[in-house]
Amino acid sequence: MLRGALRPDRLERINAWIDSHDLDSLQPGQWIGDVEVHRYGSKDGVNFQNIIEGGPVFEELIDHAAWIDQVRRYIEVDDHWLSIEENFLNVRESGGYIPIHSGGQLVRFTSDFRNSAGRWAVGQINILMALNDIGEGDGPTTVVPGGHKSHEDHPQRKTAWNPDRQTSGAEAVGMVQVPLKAGDALMFTDAITHGSMPRTNPGQRRVLIYRYAPHLLANRFHYLPSPELLARLTPERRRLVMSVPPRFRPGRAVTGADFEGFEWRQT
Template sequence: MIVKIGVLTEQQKCQWKNDGYLILKGVLSEEEIEKLTTVVNQMDEEHRKQPSSNGSQNESDVKPYAGLNKLNIIGNSDIFIELIDHPATFPIVLELLGPFIQLSMSQAMIRPPNPKNKGFAHALHPDGGQAMQRIRVDNDSLPLQIKIQYFLTPLATPENGNFTVVPGSHHRPFPAAQLGNAESPHNTEAVQLCVEAGDAAVFPHALWHGAASNRSSYARKTLIYCYNHHCFRAYDYKEPSPELLERCTPRQRRLLGDIGEWQPGSYFYSPADQEEVMTDPTEDKT
């Protein structure tokens, strides 16, 4: 089967252009949610077993209400590899970014409630460093990068640690004075997205986004996959291990930077078969 480009509806295209984000409903099955949540919970348990800085093996510096923010997770489980080119979301990645792309980042996040403060609100921000935060592309241009955030827990009402965006903000500069302002996700422009487990949000680097306070009784659990062009460096890995590549399909390997022997300009000019590999979801791992 060949992936068909052009999966977005006219309404979705309009929302992407004007608001700067999309909500995809029910992209993960109940079985996928259960398996992914199990692995994320195991990662969180390991995180909380870290020994105390005072050397005690019976104590940990990780507080009960501390969150998890783990990068480069794809090697932890094959189910994370499967998300690299998930059939419900990857066609949208191709439509928005084109075929000359790579996976730049994979991340697991847990934001638990914290009765001792306002809930660890994550200040609004665009993505990227000092340069990217000052770059905005017009509506006729490809995005520099996009992220897909998969929700493993339901966020049916506000103040559950909801992913928060400012619609249309990808068209204007982010005010530097607002960087680090933990109250910004609760300003009048910000919208807390209410979603179900299995939904996903898609957004470009320039959209102002953050997380609202979590005042619920349970932790918010999400996964984030970031894609950008071959001419960028990957965010959370230098190069994939041979063992990881052996577990991947040809398309997944290509998305992890397996583009052949390095030569000058190789990250600007993709291999000749790049478009074919990106649109062919073969499971042949040989």
């Protein structure tokens, strides 16, 4: 728990960015500059993916002092460089929740969580920042404590043999709620079995989620940073958003259109 990680003036700037968009009119696949409107599923709300392109207030959080050294401690060891794996802003309304997922039983490098001779090998760390208070009825994140060390699937998790499971934190056995105050951040390994309570209150739950991983595992959606963003970033931030720059022969020009219709797998 990182209490008060985001100062009130920063929260105000971020919330003003959200308020300047009409959520009801936004369609998945729509772009706001270099930020893409997105949904994982039908219940878990709108995601503004690649939010670090949304302006300085989002850029500044790439290596925020409230967590970056802790994140490095678990991920940046030996041949692993730290990289941002995914970054988005999520807005969830009444009825919304994210079903129970993850767990130590998964064979997934981002779920790696071990210590070797005093050095950590962690595959992914999430920083979930509360942009408003997330208490009773607001749909707090839920975790199964120790779930990242489990060798068994949580019986209520969606699996290949149980594909229609959408278990919320209200129904899942062994889950605890993690209420947050606006400005608090929750730091957790993505391996932990987690999800959220359904939001029952009116209004919106607003969070920012930045995920960090060893550079070999980044990047989930592979947004290439815009030249404008790269020009603004410090060398340290540049390494976090693009640890391994793409390489082309001299003169080769590539655009997004070259990859349109390309089939890809999402985990």
